[in-house]
Amino acid sequence: MTTTPLFWRDPALPHVELRYIEDGRQVRYAPHSHRQWSLGAILAGQSHFQYAGQQQVIEAGQLLLINPHQVHACNPCANMPWSYYMLYIDTEWLTRLRQSCGELDSDHWEDLSVSRLRDQALFNGFSDMATQLFDPLVSHAEKDAALCHYLQQLFAQVRREASPQSLLPTEPLHRALEHLHKHYDSNVPLQTLCQLSGLNQGQLIRQFRQTSGMTPHAYLTNLRIQMAQVALQSDLPLVDVALTHGFADQPHFQRTFKRLLAATPVQYRDGPKRLYQQQNTTHQ
Structure with missing residues (x-):
C-alpha cells in the first residue's frame, strides 16, 4: 500500500478536484478550511473528524459533507488503517447545479447542516464516480455527466434534512x-x-x-x-x-x-x- 496522496485534476473540468489516499495511517492534518465544498468517502479504517466545534469518530462506509470555509480536520485513529477519497467542488459551479436541481431558490450559496451521511447506494455511487474521474479512457463529457448525476442524487437524498446553516460575518x-x-x-x-x-x-x-x-x-x-x-x-x-x-x-x-x-x-x-x-x- 502506498502512503503518497494521489491527486486528479483536469484543465477541461476546472470545477472539480479529487484526492485519494490508500494508506493514511501517517497522515496528519492541522485544522484548516477550503474555498471549495468538499465531499469525502471513508473507504477503510476509522478517523477523528473535527468539524463545527465537535469531534466524532468516522468509520468506513460514511460520507463527509464539508461546507466551504468551514474549519475542520480529519486524522486517523491510532494504529488504524485509513483510506479515503476527497472530492473538492467549486462553490459557484455547485451553487448553479443546486439551483438547477431546485434545491436552491437563488444563486447564493447556502451551507448544509448535514455533515455526515451513511447511505450504501450513495457510498457505492461515489466510488463508481471517482473511478470514472481517474480513468484516462473516459471522456471529459462522460466524467462531467457522471459527476453531475451523482451530485444530483446526493442532494436529493439530503434535501429534507439539510437546511441553511451559515454564520455570516458582521x-x-x-x-x-x-x-x-x-x-x-x-x-x-x-x-x-x-x-x-x-x-x-x-x-x-x-x-x-x-x-x-x-x-x-x-x-x-x-x-x-x-x-x-x-x-x-x-x-x-x-x-x-x-x-x-x-x-x-x-x-x-x-x-x-x-x-x-x-x-x-x-x-x-x-x-x-x-x-x-x-x-x-x-x-x-
Whole structure:
C-alpha cells in the first residue's frame, strides 16, 4: 500500500478536484478550511473528524459533507488503517447545479447542516464516480455527466434534512475579512484589522473565532495556502509561489502546506502529471 496522496485534476473540468489516499495511517492534518465544498468517502479504517466545534469518530462506509470555509480536520485513529477519497467542488459551479436541481431558490450559496451521511447506494455511487474521474479512457463529457448525476442524487437524498446553516460575518468583521483577502500576500498587522472593523483586539479575535473557527493569523495563513494551491496548478516554481504568497521562504511555505494539507507542494502540483504518466505506462 502506498502512503503518497494521489491527486486528479483536469484543465477541461476546472470545477472539480479529487484526492485519494490508500494508506493514511501517517497522515496528519492541522485544522484548516477550503474555498471549495468538499465531499469525502471513508473507504477503510476509522478517523477523528473535527468539524463545527465537535469531534466524532468516522468509520468506513460514511460520507463527509464539508461546507466551504468551514474549519475542520480529519486524522486517523491510532494504529488504524485509513483510506479515503476527497472530492473538492467549486462553490459557484455547485451553487448553479443546486439551483438547477431546485434545491436552491437563488444563486447564493447556502451551507448544509448535514455533515455526515451513511447511505450504501450513495457510498457505492461515489466510488463508481471517482473511478470514472481517474480513468484516462473516459471522456471529459462522460466524467462531467457522471459527476453531475451523482451530485444530483446526493442532494436529493439530503434535501429534507439539510437546511441553511451559515454564520455570516458582521459588517465590521466583513471589512477586516475583505482587507485580508485583498492583501493576503502581505503582512497585515492586527491593529490594521482593528481599525478597519472598529473592534478592539479581544473583540476582533473573538468574532473571528465565532465566524471562521480561526484566529486572524491562522485565517490569513490558511488563505495564503488556498491561493498558493491555485498558483501551483499553473506550474510556477515553488520559490516564486512561496514569496508571492506571503511566506518568508520556500521551506516555510513547504512546512505550512504540509501541516495544513497533509501533502507537499510538489505532491499537489505534480500529482496529476504523475498519475497520467502511470496510466500511460499501464496502458502501453
